[in-house]
Every structure is written in structure tokens, then in C-alpha cells.
Amino acid sequence: MTNPPLLGEFGRIARFFKPLAAGFAGARGLRDDAAVFAVPEGRELVVTTDATVAGVHFFPDDDPGDIAAKLLRTNLSDLAAMGAEPLAYTLVTALPRGVGEEWLAGFAAGLGADQARFGIGLAGGDSVSTGGPITLSVTAFGLVPAGQALPRWGGRVGDRLFVTGSIGDAALGLQVALGKLDIPDETTRAHLLRRLRRPDPRSGIGPRLIGVASGALDVSDGLVADLGHLCEESGCAAVIEAERVPLSEAARGAIDGDAARLALALTGGDDYELLFSAPETARAALADLARESGVPITEIGVLTEGPPGAVTVLDGQGVPLDLPRRGWDHF
Structure with missing residues (x-):
């Protein structure tokens, strides 16, 4: 019995990626060198790119469906932080020759499931081989009302600071995955690992912050570091209260009063929640949005006068925490 012939580049594209492009007309069935699509009148295009590398952003033996989901969702989070609705994305895969079709099938299935969930389609991309680790990159496109994309620079002294969802799960989950944090409770472990591997981009909330938030970004490098940005x-500067930062039940159980673990939750990153400033008068609108979306929106602090970028985190007694770092830095 002979093994079936391996698919070449174009065979892989036809089997695994053409189906992902079928729902987006601008992809032209991946039959051309580029996608073609128009931007509706009164809208602007928002573009973001994120790359992920085995051994840096994910474990080489991670499930390919999880890898695909996180790759796409981190880009969707960037769109949400700008107030943009997802439209399409392109994909670049640089894969070692040993990566087989079973891995590609799982990866494509992960993309397909999230395309359906978040309403985005594949517009094209490239596929190459590499002698290094698996390297993947997505460029995502979104639409926002003209002139209304949410900026980072819109915060003003006196604006309140808010964050969606919960903070710290992914950072704690990474320690679990590395074997550095022993969590006996399987439900807690599973929650932390899921939040690490499959973050929840707030695609339904970002566009609704237009006209409400003054400045916004997503939490990727860590709450403190990204607030500094x-x-x-x-x-301006900022003051936040550690006790007001929303933690999941799993994170609270994992931290269990440990100051180092709390610091990790505040600075570890990979949360992909939205962090934004808004005037005090926006509280009622944000409470309505949280109720309608089913996603908590929590006030955690205020923008203040002070050295631009300075962030003070207060404990329950109003004493500044001495954090060993602000967040993740690639270099």
C-alpha cells in the first residue's frame, strides 16, 4: 500500500483555504493575485496586522484549531479597539516542511469556525515554507463610520477608566501551561487555559463605544502597560485601584491573596479586553451596554494630571503597589 501523494502549495490552498474564502466576494475565489472590494460610502477602512510564532506566542504542540482562533481573534480585538466591525482578512503561513495535512485541516477548521462566529471572511494571502518555527500572520480589515475611529490619544484629565470582561486569566493560564502554577481544581485550570488559548475579542462592544469612549485600546501587553500607552x-497620567480590576472567579482562586500572582494578573497581558477612557457622564450608557451585551464593563480608575504615561496602582488601603514590571515587551 502506497501513501497518497503530498499536496503541493496550490493543492493545499485549494483544499484548506479556498473554502474559507467562499463567503467573501472580494476574494474572487482566490483565483487572482489580489482581492478587490469597495468601501461603502460614509465608511473608512481600518487595517491591522499581527504575527504569531511557535515558541514565542504559542507552544509548538498546541492544538492547531486553538492557534488559528487566537491568531484571528487578536486581530479582531485590534479592530474592536478602533470601533470597527470585521470585514475580511488575509493570511500568511510560513510552515516547516514537516507540518502535515492533518495540522492544516485542524488549523483551517479553527479559522472557519471563527469566521462564522465573528462575521469575517478570508480575502487571500500567501503560503511559504520555512526552516524555522511555524510563523503565521493575519492582516484584518474592518469598517468604521468615516472620521469616527476610536483613538488612543483622546483621553482627558478627569475621564474615568473602564475595562471589559476580566483581567489576568491568560497570564495565569500561561503559568499553568508552563507548569509553574499548580491549580488542583480542573474547572479553574480549564478556564484559565481557555482564556489563554481562545481570548474573547469584544467585536460587539467596540463599535458601540463610538461617541461614548474618548480613548481606547485593547489589553495585549498587560493592563498597566497598555494603560500607560x-x-x-x-x-496624562492615571490612577487605578487594584481591588476594582475585574477578576474571574478562577483568577481569584488562583491568586488567593498572593501579591506576586496579583501583580502577574495586572501586568501579564494576553487578555484582549477593551480598556478605554470616558467622561463621568457616560456611566449610564456603559451600564446599558454591559447589560445588553452580557459583557461586564467595570470602572477601575481615572485619568489625572501628571507625567504622560505614568500609572499608579493603589491597593485596598490606598497605598501604591510596587509592581516588578508594567507588562510584556518583545525586545
Whole structure:
């Protein structure tokens, strides 16, 4: 019995990626060198790119469906932070020759499931081989009303600070995956690992923050670090209260009063929640949005006068926490 012939580049595209492009007319069935699509009148195109590398952003033996989901969702989170609705994306895969069709099938299935969930389609891309680790990149396109994309630099002194969902699950989940954090309760472990591997981009909330939020971004490098970025661009400082930062039940159980684990939750990153500033008068509108969306929106602090980018985190007694770092830095 002989093994079936391996698919070449175009065979892989036809089997695994053409089906993902079928629902987006601008992809032209992946039969041309580029996609073609128009931007509706009164809208602007928002473009973002994120890459992910085995051994840096994910474990080489992670489930390919999880890898695909996180790759797409991190880009969707960037769109949400700008107030944009998902439209399409392109994909670049740089794969070692040993990556087989079973891996590709799982990866494509992960993309397909999330395309259906978030209403986005594949517009094209490229596929190459590499002698290095698996390297993947997505460029995502979204639509926003003209002139209304949410900026990082719109925060003003006195604006309140809000965050969606919960913070710290992914950072704690990474420690579980690395074997550095022992969590006996399987439900807690599963929740933390799921939030690491499949974050929840707030695609339904971002567009509804237009006209409400003054400045916004998503939490990828860590709550404190990303708040620092918003403050730098807005020319102000910030004070947040650690006890007001929303933690899931699983995260609270994992932290269990440990100061180092709390610091990790505040600075570890990979949350992909929305962090934004808004005037005090927006509280009622945000409470309505949280209720309608089913996603908590929590006030955690305020923008203040001070050195641009400075972030102070207070404990329950109003004493500043001495954090060992602000967040993730690739370099």
C-alpha cells in the first residue's frame, strides 16, 4: 500500500483555504493575485496586522484549531479597539516542511469556525515554507463610520477608566501551561487555559463605544502597560485601584491573596479586553451596554494630571503597589 501523494502549495490552498474564502466576494475565489472590494460610502477602512510564532506566542504542540482562533481573534480585538466591525482578512503561513495535512485541516477548521462566529471572511494571502518555527500572520480589515475611529490619544484629565470582561486569566493560564502554577481544581485550570488559548475579542462592544469612549485600546501587553500607552498618547497620567480590576472567579482562586500572582494578573497581558477612557457622564450608557451585551464593563480608575504615561496602582488601603514590571515587551 502506497501513501497518497503530498499536496503541493496550490493543492493545499485549494483544499484548506479556498473554502474559507467562499463567503467573501472580494476574494474572487482566490483565483487572482489580489482581492478587490469597495468601501461603502460614509465608511473608512481600518487595517491591522499581527504575527504569531511557535515558541514565542504559542507552544509548538498546541492544538492547531486553538492557534488559528487566537491568531484571528487578536486581530479582531485590534479592530474592536478602533470601533470597527470585521470585514475580511488575509493570511500568511510560513510552515516547516514537516507540518502535515492533518495540522492544516485542524488549523483551517479553527479559522472557519471563527469566521462564522465573528462575521469575517478570508480575502487571500500567501503560503511559504520555512526552516524555522511555524510563523503565521493575519492582516484584518474592518469598517468604521468615516472620521469616527476610536483613538488612543483622546483621553482627558478627569475621564474615568473602564475595562471589559476580566483581567489576568491568560497570564495565569500561561503559568499553568508552563507548569509553574499548580491549580488542583480542573474547572479553574480549564478556564484559565481557555482564556489563554481562545481570548474573547469584544467585536460587539467596540463599535458601540463610538461617541461614548474618548480613548481606547485593547489589553495585549498587560493592563498597566497598555494603560500607560493610552496615557502617553493622551498626555496624562492615571490612577487605578487594584481591588476594582475585574477578576474571574478562577483568577481569584488562583491568586488567593498572593501579591506576586496579583501583580502577574495586572501586568501579564494576553487578555484582549477593551480598556478605554470616558467622561463621568457616560456611566449610564456603559451600564446599558454591559447589560445588553452580557459583557461586564467595570470602572477601575481615572485619568489625572501628571507625567504622560505614568500609572499608579493603589491597593485596598490606598497605598501604591510596587509592581516588578508594567507588562510584556518583545525586545
